[in-house]
Amino acid sequence: MGEIKPYADHWEHLLDELGRLDLRIRIEMERMAIREEAQDELTRQYAGIALTREEMVRLLDEVGPINEQLSAHERMRLLDLEEELQTLERSIYRRSQATAAEGRILPLERIVECYGLDRFERDAVIVAAAVQVDEKYSKLYGFLLDDATSRQPTVALTLRLLCTGDAEFARQLPYWLPTARLRRHRLIALAPRQADAGGEPMLASYVKLDDGVIQFLLQPDQLDDRVRDVARLLPGGNGAGAAGMSADFRWNRELVLLEQKLAAAIAAAPYGAGSETSSSQPAFLLLGQPGCGRVALAAAACAKAKAPLMLVDLSRLPEEEPQRIALLELACREALLRSAVLGLLHAELLQERADADRKLEWQQLYMHKMAGAKPTVLFSTQRVVPKGEAYPAPLIELSMRMPDVRERAALWQQQSEQTGIELAQPVRWMAIAEQYKLTSGGIGRAWQLALALAQWREAVNGDRLHAVRVTEADIREACQRQSHHGLDGIATRILPQHRVENLVLPIEQTLKIQQIIAQLQQRHRVLTEWNFHRKLSRGKGTNVLFAGPPGTGKTMAAEAIAGELGLDLYRIDLSQIISKYIGETEKNLGRLFAEAENSNAILLFDEADALFGKRSEVKDSHDRHANTEVAYLLQKMEEYDGMSILATNLQHNMDEAFARRMAFRIEFPIPEEQHRFRLWQAMFPSEAPRSDDIDYTFLARSIQLAGGNIKNAVLAAAYLASEEDAPIGMRHLIRAVKQELDKLGKLCLRSDFGPYYEWIS
Secondary structure (H helix, E strand, O other): OOOOOOOHHHHHHHHHHHHHHHHHHHHHHHHHHHHHHOOOOHHHHHOOOOOHHHHHHHHHHOOOOOOOOOOHHHHHHHHHHHHHHHHHHHHHHHHHHHHHHHHOOHHHHHHHHHOOOOOOHHHHHHHHHHHHHHHHHHHHHHHHOOOOOOOOOOOHHHHHHHHHHHHHHOHHHHOOOOOOOHHOOOEEEOOOOOOOOOOOOOHHEEEEEEEEHHHHHOOOOOOOHHHHHEEEEEEOOOOOOOOHHHHHHHHHHHHHHHHHHHHHHHOOOOOOOOOOOOOEEEOOEEEOOOOOOHHHHHHHEEEEEOOOOEEEEEEHHOOOHHHHHHHHHHHHHHHHHOEEEEEEEEEEEEHOOOOOOEEEHHHHHHHHHHOOOOEEEEEEEOOOOOOOOOOOEEEEEEEEOOOOHHHHHHHHHHHHHHOOOOOOOOOOHHHHHHHHOOOOOHHHHHHHHHHHHHHHHHHHHHOOOOOEEEHEEEHHHHHHHHOHHHHOOOEEEEEOOOOOOOOOOHHHHHHHHHHHHHHHOOOHHHHHHOHHHHHOOOOOOOOEEOOOOOOOOHHHHHHHHHHHOOEEEEEHHHHHHHHOOOHHHHHHHHHHHHHHHHOEEEEEEEEEEHHOOOOOOOOOOHHHHHHHHHHHHHHHHHHHOOEEEEEEEHHHHHHHHHHHHOOOOEEOOOOHHHHHHHHHHHHOOOOOEOOOOOOOHHHOOOOOOOOOHHHHHHHHHHHHHHHHOOEOHHHHHHHHEEEEEHHOOOOOOOOHHHHHHHHHH
């Protein structure tokens, strides 16, 4: 016997299997010929048209459907075909074993291994698959069924092809029951030969192989078409990529160890039907915020364990329960066939709720596990607990935290080194890390965006002589874009236009604002390097109270702080957040802070008077509701890791107990004369034409307006002057001041306007 040659590919193996089926068909055709020879001329003439008495007597004389009572001469006619069949079967077995020894498992053998199929079930799969591979089998099956319209094998025909005698035919009948492996795992389905054939015998039913099984036999590297919209496969390879994936976690030793443990668990897990330890093998719940590296860690662990990872997005499954469960079952089968780890994205959707019973999903996952599959990994932003006995198996939680400032700086440095892109100048990675609270995935996306911005800039400038150089400005702009988050839908983003030097405030208020900026700039050193964060269970953020009449500079001061720190500023109108319905305000605030959690944005709560009224003695449910809202907001502000600013016009109405819990309290007074003088001058852009008759001293001394009102007056005067095509003069300013005083409900007295009174009359 020569050297056994492994199969070159799955096609060569499948053709050998079809060759074996051809021999079985030849044997059955020879049996049919023997039976026909035993029939009289009348029976042969009316076969398939009419039932004769002679035919019925012959059927009663037959022991079984195969009628193995053959004469010695008839047996000899089949012997050569049976010996050829046995020789081919031995060759297929040996070549399949040689192929497996090379580390390659053929698709048909994979199905057998996954579901523990025996020889009969294995051959039944080939009988059903043949019509999808070669059109000739449709004609052959029609001939064997004595029905040219039949294009599929029936249960009876499959049994005749695969059984050697009547006793075996009878023993194999249970294989076609609904509880049998082939049907229970939906590898095959039975279909009536006639569309309206109610109550058709099981033996007469067509045997149809599932489309996904057909696709796996023909294209084992492609997922079932039905799951492609919800699933994708990350190949496990030979483990060569594991080192490269591990490098992504070198900034965090905890994650490196977590990856190694997960890889060991995946490699040690049982595989294949009948694995004795399946019931004790755990599933893993990877907890963390989107972008924190959960999928990357699982992919790295799978690569190290030489196992593929199949990701299924639960959020894309159909809403209707039957379709949802059916698609999840198909996805589980795809993972099982490929010995892949099943990864479920958005696994928080599996959490039981009053309006969502997830029992069937958990049962399907448990059946997948008990089939001897590789472990299942659930990716979730919150704890997920299966209800009752739907999943009676261990579920191990593995939490992945957000990278801290030092780790973010290391990630930025790592991105720069790995891509080898030249930096235009040294980048302050620590400053970038402190300013933008991005996940590891967010940093990777921001770096790619920064590179694209640099390429675009140099292409626009026509600089093709030098390599692309990324600037710190590119990185900051990319971070700003990457940081755009869910706050955009519930708050208004303000682009800072001012700095501290633009503020016109008393020295006390200016110093407090500078102190706030300094505190935020030193957060990393104090909280992280000096470990003060260990002393603070909460309250690591900075809460500030801005109080003062409208127009005194509260919003401008918030802009200045955000501008100096390079942070996003979001304005939240509390009058739009609060609700008269109990619990709705808390829900709105909870959503707001959840979206802001990883943004590092400054939150400016405007119109705080709508919620922060002075708490009074509780007299009814509405008072209790109001106090609950205040307490809830205070709690969320203290939990928030960034900066929150409360702006109120009526500080005296605020509960003192609440105000005391603010880190800073700044009162914005109506500006005094010297500040109004500076405000009048500062409101004019350098490009605006001005007349020499503007009396800033008079305006500052006689007109008592806040900064916001002064800005409105200067802008109104500019429009009046532009209409006259003249420079802005005192006459335009006086008229604009009158309009502003009218809006405020103040009288315009002659004594206030002196010689300029005639311009307002």
